Amino acid sequence: MNADAIIIGAGACGLMCAVQAGYLGKKVILLERNEKPGAKILISGGGRCNYTNQFASAEQFISNNPHFIKSSFTQFTVDDTISFFETYGISGKEKTLGQLFPDDKNAKDVVEVFTSICADLGQEIRCNADVKDIEILDRGFKITYDKNGKNVILTAEKLVIATGGLPIAKMGATDFALRFARKNGLKIVETAPALVPLTITGKDEEWFAQLSGNSVLCEVSNDDISFEENILFTHWGLSGPAILQISSFWKRGEVVNINLLPNYNITQLLDEERKLNGKTLLSTLLNRFYTKKFTDALGKFLPVNKPVASLTKVEIDSIAQTIHQFKVKPAGDKGYDKAEVMRGGINTNEISSKTLECKKIPNLFFGGECLDVTGWLGGYNFQWAWSSGFVIAQNL
Known part of the structure; x- marks a missing residue:
């Protein structure tokens, strides 16, 4: 095994998951198909990054199961998010309606928090890594990804899919999580552009x-x-x-x-x-x-x-x-090119609300936007990403 877990997608959820897993002494490898991690973080809020909302609760989310995220939000709260970023020099300033932006920093600084911690904890972020195949083994997962035209194979006992949703294609968004879920018999709630x-x-x-x-x-x-x-x-x-x-x-x-x-x-x-x-x-x-x-x-x-x-x-x-x-x-x-998030996604009935582990495939976790959890505008979707990344890390 190359690591305790492999995380596909170095966006908000994947980065938080890697950091929190590192705190717990777990070795992870993040695979990101873009040249840099945190692509959507970097463009959020016009480059300023509205990283959470003071009023975030299950009530500001659309899902076929509106109760699903309550456990994640209890395990990693808005206050936990604020404290996490304050620890690393980012204090929040409310713009309007509870939206928190970095007071004197920006989206690049938010991404830098995660990449710095990953480097300190020995968590690997491999960019330009385009995952081509996932094989479910008797014990763990075999991941094949393309790196500069060459296939690279990794194995790990646990796998996290945090590849986001369909917006925005030019930022590297794909239907990877949805395709993998369908291929393995998981139900999908019909998707559509949201916040568009x-x-x-x-x-x-x-x-x-x-x-x-x-x-x-x-x-x-x-x-x-x-x-x-x-x-x-x-x-x-x-x-x-x-x-x-x-x-x-x-x-x-x-x-x-x-x-x-x-x-x-x-x-x-x-x-x-x-x-x-x-x-x-x-x-x-x-x-x-x-x-x-x-x-x-x-x-x-x-x-x-x-x-x-x-x-x-x-x-x-x-x-x-x-x-x-x-x-x-x-x-x-x-359409998806102008949408901020995706509505719908992997049906939350397929996932444990307490651990975010797939019920049908042990040791497989889904987090962030690929699930049927869609927040309002104003930092809510970032809060879901941070919370879901934290929860998954506790169970790797």
């Missing part, structure tokens, strides 16, 4: 495109859930935090409701303005909350050049409907 921009086509396409670059604080909702954050208009549709959040719950053909003024009642604002100065144009009132370009665009639906005192009840009702219940029917999404 939504596209608008057809008769409304031009209206959205003209607003490209405009950002508006909104409450975006469907029948399941709502999120209050900014939306960003683009030349192909909608993006921004609120849209990325709702995309994980959106189903093709479904209408999305957008409250364009979530913290005010437009009817009440009109009534107050009428008493103060009835000559105020509707556009003047709206410009207090939106850019002129956005107000002008709303002129397609609203009598923006009319004084508020002249508005009829029918017009006021129409204004309220447009502002607070703006309906959008996306044509689709921007």
